[in-house]
Amino acid sequence: MDINLVLLILMMISTLWTVMCRSLIKATIGLAVTSAILTAIMFRLNSALAAVFELSVCTGLITVVFVSTISLTKPLTHKEIEELSKARHKRFGYLPIVIALAAAAIYFLKIPNDFSDSSSMAIRSQGIPEDVCIVLWNFRKLDLFAQIMLIIAGSLGVATLFEERKIDEW
Amino acid sequence: MSGENWQSFLTFAFFIALMFVSGFYCLLITRNMLRIIIALELLIKAVTLLVIAVGFYTGMVGLSQSLVITIIVIEVAIVAVAGGIALRVFRYNDNLDVRRLRNLRG
Numbered sequence: 001m002d003i004n005l006v007l008l009i010l011m012m013i014s015t016l017w018t019v020m021c022r023s024l025i026k027a028t029i030g031l032a033v034t035s036a037i038l039t040a041i042m043f044r045l046n047s048a049l050a051a052v053f054e055l056s057v058c059t060g061l062i063t064v065v066f067v068s069t070i071s072l073t074k075p076l077t078h079k080e081i082e083e084l085s086k087a088r089h090k091r092f093g094y095l096p097i098v099i100a101l102a103a104a105a106i107y108f109l110k111i112p113n114d115f116s117d118s119s120s121m122a123i124r125s126q127g128i129p130e131d132v133c134i135v136l137w138n139f140r141k142l143d144l145f146a147q148i149m150l151i152i153a154g155s156l157g158v159a160t161l162f163e164e165r166k167i168d169e170w
Numbered sequence: 171m172s173g174e175n176w177q178s179f180l181t182f183a184f185f186i187a188l189m190f191v192s193g194f195y196c197l198l199i200t201r202n203m204l205r206i207i208i209a210l211e212l213l214i215k216a217v218t219l220l221v222i223a224v225g226f227y228t229g230m231v232g233l234s235q236s237l238v239i240t241i242i243v244i245e246v247a248i249v250a251v252a253g254g255i256a257l258r259v260f261r262y263n264d265n266l267d268v269r270r271l272r273n274l275r276g
Contacts, residue, residue, distance in 0.1 A: 016192060
């Protein structure tokens with residue numbers, strides 16, 4: 001039997017396990033297994049770089065985030081909620097000003113300023129190359145910029161998760 | 171695409187469709203926020219595999235990989251932020267039932 005077919009069947013079994021399992025932790029483990037099998041399929045389909053991303057980020061980081069979220073879901077008292085709210089306002093009160101200043105800096109300094117037609121011109125002149133690094137750097141600069149923003153958003157989300165634990169420890 | 175490649179791609183497409191349906195089923199039947207995020211993850215994984223398979227069979231592996239890397243980054247941001255929101259909802263409602271979110275109406 002073809003290895004790809006075996007991997008696809010295994011992935012389907014782990015997907016069904018994820019969907020049907022009652023326990024959230026077990027469902028999360030099923031999701032991680034699905035992700036690991038997807039990584040193997042990606043390697044088989046000559047997409048090594050994407051496979052490494054999938055393995056490190058989806059199988060590792062996302063599982064950690066899920067397990068942390070599940071383990072942190074225990075109730076707080078009303079007093080703790082009020083303290084949490086006050087501490088958050090005190091801590092992040094300056095954030096709108098920082099965002100406004102950053103937006104003004106990006107607008108007035110014209111950062112980034114070379115996204116306009118570079119990718120379409122490059123596609124016309126060179127075609128689409130095989131090397132993923134060249135594709136990312138020459139054709140998808142705007143995506144890279146957006147990805148940096150997304151990673152910052154994700155890290156803020158993770159910071160929110162772990163801040164809860166700090167408040168719990170008061 | 172040759173006949174053999176087309177057959178191979180159809181095998182992938184069948185399993186991708188099954189995975190997508192499983193994720194969608196999970197999304198529809200559950201009321202738990204964390205399980206909804208898991209269902210979204212399954213849907214994203216199905217799309218990721220579709221992009222990789224199409225890139226492989228059309229010979230545009232570089233482009234498909236760059237798209238998948240973008241998808242993975244978006245996926246991580248979604249999970250991190252949705253996890254934070256789920257935690258916050260749990261703090262205020264004492265459970266993760268999405269029907270309780272109606273209480274947030276102003």
